[in-house]
Amino acid sequence: MDMVQIGLLGVAGVLLAVQFKNGREEYGIYISIVLSLFIFLSVLGQLGVIISTVKTIGGYIHIDTGYIGTLIKMLGITYIAEFSAGICRDAGYQTIAVQIEIFGKLAVLVLSLPVLMTLLETIQAFLS
Secondary structure (H helix, E strand, O other), X not given: OOHHHHHHXXXXXXXXXXXXXXXXXXXXXXXXXXXXXXXXXXXXXXXXXXXXXXXXXXXXXXXXXXXXXXXXXXXXXXXXHHHHHHHHHHOOOHHHHHHHHHHHHHXXXXXXXXXXXXXXXXXXXXXX
């Protein structure tokens, strides 16, 4: 799907969810969750292009494939954390949304520590 279709789908879903705002508020939340999942699945279809491009770039500059895998994991963690936090925020649970965002940030930090350590070892080797 292209951006125009996703944008129209999002606006139509929001307008439909607003109709349930006064009477059956939970229906609006269900509509937003289904719409978010549909958009998320559309993004997963585009992920193959991103992965192949990152692998091509990695082939040009000869980076260890472990680093590319780590980069893709970080991308996935950030997207899932933002997606989950957005759903929680829409449902009115801001505290849980903030906790999900904090956990996502810490998970990315943990994944980046081996890369940081390798960088520091390389700098130390140049200085020695």
